[in-house]
Amino acid sequence: MIPRQFLITVMILFALTIGMSVYVWQLQKREAATPRGEAKAEHVAPPTSGPMERVTVYVAYDEPGELRGQSISIPLESGRQQRAEGLLQALMTIYTAKNSPHPLAAGAAVNQVFLVDPGVAVLDLNSTFVDGQVSGVQAEELTMASIVQTLSTNIPGLMRVKILVDGKQRDTLAGHADLSGFYDVQQVAELVKELSVQ
Amino acid sequence: MRSNNTKHSPSRLYRLALNAILLLLTLGWLSAQTTSGTASSPGQAALPQAPPASSQVQSPAAPIAASKPLVIIDPAHGGTESGAVLNPAVLEKDVTLALALRLRGDLNARGIMAELVRDADVALSVDDRAAKANSEHPALYICLHATSQAGPMRIYSSMIGEGQENNGPFVDWDTAQSASLAASRSTQQQMVAALQKRGISIRALQAPLRPLNNVTTAAIGIELAPTKADVAELMSADYQENASAALANGVAAAVLPAAATSGALQ
Numbered sequence: 001m002i003p004r005q006f007l008i009t010v011m012i013l014f015a016l017t018i019g020m021s022v023y024v025w026q027l028q029k030r031e032a033a034t035p036r037g038e039a040k041a042e043h044v045a046p047p048t049s050g051p052m053e054r055v056t057v058y059v060a061y062d063e064p065g066e067l068r069g070q071s072i073s074i075p076l077e078s079g080r081q082q083r084a085e086g087l088l089q090a091l092m093t094i095y096t097a098k099n100s101p102h103p104l105a106a107g108a109a110v111n112q113v114f115l116v117d118p119g120v121a122v123l124d125l126n127s128t129f130v131d132g133q134v135s136g137v138q139a140e141e142l143t144m145a146s147i148v149q150t151l152s153t154n155i156p157g158l159m160r161v162k163i164l165v166d167g168k169q170r171d172t173l174a175g176h177a178d179l180s181g182f183y184d185v186q187q188v189a190e191l192v193k194e195l196s197v198q
Numbered sequence: 199m200r201s202n203n204t205k206h207s208p209s210r211l212y213r214l215a216l217n218a219i220l221l222l223l224t225l226g227w228l229s230a231q232t233t234s235g236t237a238s239s240p241g242q243a244a245l246p247q248a249p250p251a252s253s254q255v256q257s258p259a260a261p262i263a264a265s266k267p268l269v270i271i272d273p274a275h276g277g278t279e280s281g282a283v284l285n286p287a288v289l290e291k292d293v294t295l296a297l298a299l300r301l302r303g304d305l306n307a308r309g310i311m312a313e314l315v316r317d318a319d320v321a322l323s324v325d326d327r328a329a330k331a332n333s334e335h336p337a338l339y340i341c342l343h344a345t346s347q348a349g350p351m352r353i354y355s356s357m358i359g360e361g362q363e364n365n366g367p368f369v370d371w372d373t374a375q376s377a378s379l380a381a382s383r384s385t386q387q388q389m390v391a392a393l394q395k396r397g398i399s400i401r402a403l404q405a406p407l408r409p410l411n412n413v414t415t416a417a418i419g420i421e422l423a424p425t426k427a428d429v430a431e432l433m434s435a436d437y438q439e440n441a442s443a444a445l446a447n448g449v450a451a452a453v454l455p456a457a458a459t460s461g462a463l464q
Contacts, residue, residue, distance in 0.1 A: 009215075065349055065401070135282035135290070136345030137405050137421045138352055144406065171324075171408075175281050175290075176343065178406040181372065187357055191404050 050077035050086070057087065058149040058192065059094055060102035060142035062134070067145055067195040069153075080155055084113045084121060087150050102142060105132025111166070119159035120182070121151055127166050133174040140177035142195065149192045152185035160184055267337035267453045268311045270330070272409075273298035274343045277321025284346045284429040291319065293344040293422065293432045300438055301342075304446035310453060328374075328412035337453045338385060339417040340445075341410070346429045350399035351441070353389055354419035355382045356410040374414045381416040389418070389448035398444045416452075420445065 053076040056069045076086045088110045095104040108129035114122040133143060144163070152158045160182040164170070170179050273294035275281030281290030298314050305312040313334065315327050322330075331339040356375045375382065386402050393400045410417045422441060424431045431437050 062347055065347075134345075134347065136347055137343050137354060137407055137419065138349075138403070139345065139347055141403075141405050175275070175279075176405075176407060178408045178411075180408070183406070187404075191357060194403050 050075040050082070052076075055087065055090075055154050056150075057090055057094070058146045058153070059091070060146045062102050062139060062142070065138050065142065065195070067142060067149065067192055069196075081113060081115045084115060084151055084155055085110070087154055088113060088123070088147065091146060091150055102139075102146070103132075103134075104129060104143075108132055115155070115158075119157050120162065121155070121158055121160070122162045122164065123147065124164045124167055130165050130170070130173055135174040135176065137176045140173040140175075141191065143173060144177050144183065145188055145192050145195055148183050148185060148188040152188070158185055161188075266309055266311045268313065268334060269305055269449055269453065270313055270315060270334055270336040270339045271298045271301055271305075272315040272327050272331070272339065272341040274341050276316050276319055279321050281343070282345060284344065284432065288429055288433055290344045294342040295319065296433065297342055297344075297422065297438055297442055300442035301340075301445055304442045305449060308446055308450045308454070310446075310450060324409040325412065328409035331409075331417070332374075332412075332414050336415055338449060339413045339415055340449070341407070341417075341419045342422070343407075343419060344422040344432055347423060348425060348427055349423045350401045351393070351423060352401050352403060352421040353386050354403055354405035354407055354410070354421065355379070355386045356417065357404040357406045358411050369414070371412055373411060375411045375417055378413070378415050378417065382410075382418055385416045385452040386418050388452040389445075392448040392451035393444050396444055396447060 052073050054071055054073050055076065056071050058067050059070050060067055072090060074086060074090045076083050092104070092109055094100060095102055096106055096108055105128050107126070109126050110129070111124040111126050113124075116122060133140060147163075148161045151161065162182045163173075163179050165179070172179055273291070275289075275291035275294065277291075279291070281294070284290060284293065295316070295318075299317065302312040302314060313336075315330050316322055327341070356379060358373050358376055358379065369377065390400050390402050405419060407419050410419055422432055
């Protein structure tokens, strides 16, 4: 004769098992029904043309340690990725020029820009860029803030930026500025306020 | 005989199952008691010495009541990781270590206990540095850096956002500083005021600088900068002495009670 308590315990456990199975099944169904943000990551060729547009780029100045917004006119295409690439090219032109306020080595460039929905930009810098970067906390954060703020100001909807070097994860830009995570554009905007006021 | 066995075996099975459940519950209760007992003992909740594999760190317990506050000084870089090559003869790791050794002495002279994360030319990961700081429950963690770019001394706080979801006994390693960010910024401002009062040019900024994000107490970074273009100045005895004394005064203003500060400032 099987004791009644045993039967009751087994029945409760059985009911729980059934209940949990139903719950997991419903979770799976809900997960399958949720539309996923499709990771669109397409490399965009450098823009060669486009209507001239007046944009604000944020330029680092090493001497006072400032970031200054500058209005410039550059050809920009309408696509978001083309815009991002055009803006970064404009910054590289400023930084690699003679008498640059924040010199980078000749040949410093952004290999690729990926805009991943929703609101994430992944930048791939070349090794010449980081090899020529002046090592120092302020010098490196000026570079990072210049790039992130220029993009977020001109690319609507951008929320986070990730920086790679030659396609690979890197701990720091040149020994200081952390590259291990994503930069939140709102936090960078706060930093830019501090870097803009001396 | 056979029918007897059949009759009793489910009962035995039931008792066995019941005993096993009771045993498990007792073990679980004992384990919970042991854990909570350890965590609630003041100053005994040891933080992990090594970087946490699970990207979490136990949140800070109340520091051991001590008559003197403890400051952890972290001379950045070291060993094969030289930091900035300020000039061919001056490496950032040497500048930071020399200043850290002086600063320890100056803080001790002001009634503040100070420990160094490294006191020799050895390489340490940023995770190891944060783990060392977290395990000591200091009043303040300071990491020292140096640059070749002339300008004012810079004092940094972490760039993470405030109000991260870091409640409970464990906090996320990457945002461990979140709960102490207000204390860090307050310390930063107190140090700026103390240094400016003594005529030291200093600038306060946020920075994406590790391991500030991973430290569970007030944490700041200091970046020494030459006043002119000559970076050799950073290793000179005069510069180091002045910088160390100024920083020690700033730290004293931030971590000592107001009454003790006036006596500690030299």
